[in-house]
Amino acid sequence: MISTRNSYVSKMVNDLQPSGIRKFFDLAASMEGVISLGVGEPDFVTPWHVREEAIRSLELGYTAYTPNAGLLELRQEITHYMNQRFGVRYDAHNEVIVTVGASSAIDIAMRTILDPGEEVIVVEPCFVSYVPMVTLAGGKAVTVQALKENDFKITAEQLEDVTTPRTKAIMLCSPNNPTGTMLNKSELQAIAQYAIKHDVLVIADEIYAELAYDEEYTSMAAIDGMQERTILVSGFSKGFAMTGWRLGFVCAPEPIAEAMLKIFQYQLMCASTMSQYAAIEALRNGRPEVDEMVKSYRRRRNYIVQSFNDMGLTCHNPGGAFYAFPSIASTGLTSQQFAEQLLQQEKVAVVPGDVFGTSGEGHIRCSYAASFEQLQESIKRIGHFVESLKQSV
Numbered sequence: 001m002i003s004t005r006n007s008y009v010s011k012m013v014n015d016l017q018p019s020g021i022r023k024f025f026d027l028a029a030s031m032e033g034v035i036s037l038g039v040g041e042p043d044f045v046t047p048w049h050v051r052e053e054a055i056r057s058l059e060l061g062y063t064a065y066t067p068n069a070g071l072l073e074l075r076q077e078i079t080h081y082m083n084q085r086f087g088v089r090y091d092a093h094n095e096v097i098v099t100v101g102a103s104s105a106i107d108i109a110m111r112t113i114l115d116p117g118e119e120v121i122v123v124e125p126c127f128v129s130y131v132p133m134v135t136l137a138g139g140k141a142v143t144v145q146a147l148k149e150n151d152f153k154i155t156a157e158q159l160e161d162v163t164t165p166r167t168k169a170i171m172l173c174s175p176n177n178p179t180g181t182m183l184n185k186s187e188l189q190a191i192a193q194y195a196i197k198h199d200v201l202v203i204a205d206e207i208y209a210e211l212a213y214d215e216e217y218t219s220m221a222a223i224d225g226m227q228e229r230t231i232l233v234s235g236f237s238k239g240f241a242m243t244g245w246r247l248g249f250v251c252a253p254e255p256i257a258e259a260m261l262k263i264f265q266y267q268l269m270c271a272s273t274m275s276q277y278a279a280i281e282a283l284r285n286g287r288p289e290v291d292e293m294v295k296s297y298r299r300r301r302n303y304i305v306q307s308f309n310d311m312g313l314t315c316h317n318p319g320g321a322f323y324a325f326p327s328i329a330s331t332g333l334t335s336q337q338f339a340e341q342l343l344q345q346e347k348v349a350v351v352p353g354d355v356f357g358t359s360g361e362g363h364i365r366c367s368y369a370a371s372f373e374q375l376q377e378s379i380k381r382i383g384h385f386v387e388s389l390k391q392s393v
Ligand code: PMP
Pocket: 040, 100, 101, 102, 103, 104, 127, 173, 176, 177, 205, 207, 234, 235, 236, 237, 243, 246, 247, 248
């Protein structure tokens, strides 16, 4: 039978743009000798004792599903960790869900809270998944721009300006991907006041919480009056160097967590069993390696930020995550042009800032989760490229 449809794909999905990051990296992958500062993942391998626990779980034959919310033992470790590390208290029995990466936590959060047409304020520049996840959940993403002039920190006034009676939540990420900006306690308090005043939820993506270089990390849920209106998303990918294990978690007030679990059980059932055993070990005994990785990222951060500033690409000091976000405005190129020409001429892959939102334009995202030698070589190449642009004017 010949189909009379134009496409089997829904209009909503048809309208979805593929991630600007992927497109770029397919190109980089087809070239030889490219140094990539593009991908947002640690260059460290998961510590051996953590991997060993996954192997041990397989040897013991733990190959079945776990409870939908995850192994109770892991949830207990998570609540212990959240308390020790960030001073927040959650109940392992009904306020924590172990998810398939922070990604699935954000997805179920959106689908749990949104009725059709309800709005989520998404602070840009931001991780490329937020807007599509709001859209796919039937909501409307209202973007608001954190500005370079304010170190990419959003203000409560800016949030006020885009608030409507349909505003259900704000999506916040600190330390931020792509800017590395980390909000301190008083900045979080200002946002908290706004959220309480307007009775909106905060979805706090705290996946980079371990990677804070200059100040103690403050969780949104630790701010007075916020735990009851925060959906705290986190995971093992970044701080524990476990991207491929696909393991995250979400902490939320019981009624919300219970509702989220309904979606998760139909959608994914549970996270990978062996990954969950590995995560228990990471939380129990992984602290020394996390501290070592943080030390190493801090050194690289200092080096790369200084180097960008030295070559005239102004770069604010990112307090966390593993991204530098220098301005390329002085070159006169758009971020897409800069990234494309840099790749073609010097074989360094970076991400054009515009893929993260309007205020990302005029910047490039460089991940410094690469070896020090690679960073030195790419800085040399980027410096060369910037010089060649000056000569061609
Ligand atoms: N949030 C942010 C801000 C991220 O940068 C990423 C990964 N790049 C994720 C969530 C997704 O992480 P996970 O691997 O835990 O799904």
